[in-house]
Amino acid sequence: MTTRLVVLAYNEEAGIGQSLAAIHGLGLPDLDVIVVDDGSTDRTESIVRQMKATVPLELLSHEVNRGVAAAFDTGLRHAAAISKPGDFVITIEGDGTNSLQALGPIISLLGEGYDVVCGSRYVPGGGYHGFPLGRRIWSVGANLVMRWYCGLVPVKDYTLFYRGYRAELLQEAFRRYGRRFIEAQGFFANIEILVKLSRLRPLRAAETPVVYAYGAKRSGSKMRVWRNLSEYLRFFVRDSRRPSRPRS
Numbered sequence: 001m002t003t004r005l006v007v008l009a010y011n012e013e014a015g016i017g018q019s020l021a022a023i024h025g026l027g028l029p030d031l032d033v034i035v036v037d038d039g040s041t042d043r044t045e046s047i048v049r050q051m052k053a054t055v056p057l058e059l060l061s062h063e064v065n066r067g068v069a070a071a072f073d074t075g076l077r078h079a080a081a082i083s084k085p086g087d088f089v090i091t092i093e094g095d096g097t098n099s100l101q102a103l104g105p106i107i108s109l110l111g112e113g114y115d116v117v118c119g120s121r122y123v124p125g126g127g128y129h130g131f132p133l134g135r136r137i138w139s140v141g142a143n144l145v146m147r148w149y150c151g152l153v154p155v156k157d158y159t160l161f162y163r164g165y166r167a168e169l170l171q172e173a174f175r176r177y178g179r180r181f182i183e184a185q186g187f188f189a190n191i192e193i194l195v196k197l198s199r200l201r202p203l204r205a206a207e208t209p210v211v212y213a214y215g216a217k218r219s220g221s222k223m224r225v226w227r228n229l230s231e232y233l234r235f236f237v238r239d240s241r242r243p244s245r246p247r248s
């Protein structure tokens, strides 16, 4: 049983080396690291290439930046394609804000048979450090809306990228949705993944606490709240007219 950690990175030269070294330093058995560099214009790619010489990892590169949704698609599609059904796939941010302490619990919950395990700031033990107030309000509101809209029990955090999946679930999603699995262009993709997975079949989902160490972030945020809001609206309009359903 292998766990594939998909690390999303765009212009993360400030911390990607340290993040990858910390992941390697955990010494977790059967952990494969896949970095998706989405056309970074800084030294992200060269830092990851250099690390490849000493630390086992795989690098997937987009020649030009295609946005975080395309990075999710590239990383998850590749991880699903090379995984055996019993394997696990975990997504994580490459900016060092997603505490590695949650990695062990995510892996053990997947091992217990949960299909999806969401890192969560909204369960006891989870939370934020240094997250700007405006972003906090936006995050709480967006997650309340998604709890109402998607209702995947017991998930309270739909927006954190830090999340684990059983590989067979992703394989089923790519098979049954094809290109329509990830249609969003930006940060909404992470939410769309959960909505579309929840339409495949009843899922066993779990959450595990994550402290979002936003103060550790050394790169600028690529999240644009207004662009993000327009993605929500586009999704709700599209989905209410023609809900995306998996092929049977």
Ligand SMILES: Nc1nc2c(ncn2[C@@H]2O[C@H](COP(=O)(O)OP(=O)(O)O)[C@@H](O)[C@H]2O)c(=O)[nH]1
Binding pocket: 008, 009, 010, 011, 012, 036, 037, 038, 065, 066, 067, 068, 069, 071, 072, 092, 093, 094, 095, 097, 161, 220, 221, 222, 223
């Ligand atoms: N591959 C890729 N990753 C991106 C892109 N935009 C953001 N990211 C990554 O997605 C994660 C979240 O972005 P970030 O700027 O940290 O947003 P925030 O944490 O919400 O402020 C980080 O690991 C980024 O490197 C992109 O266009 N492509």
Ligand SMILES: [Mg+2]
Binding pocket: 093, 095, 097, 217
């Ligand atoms: Mg971040």
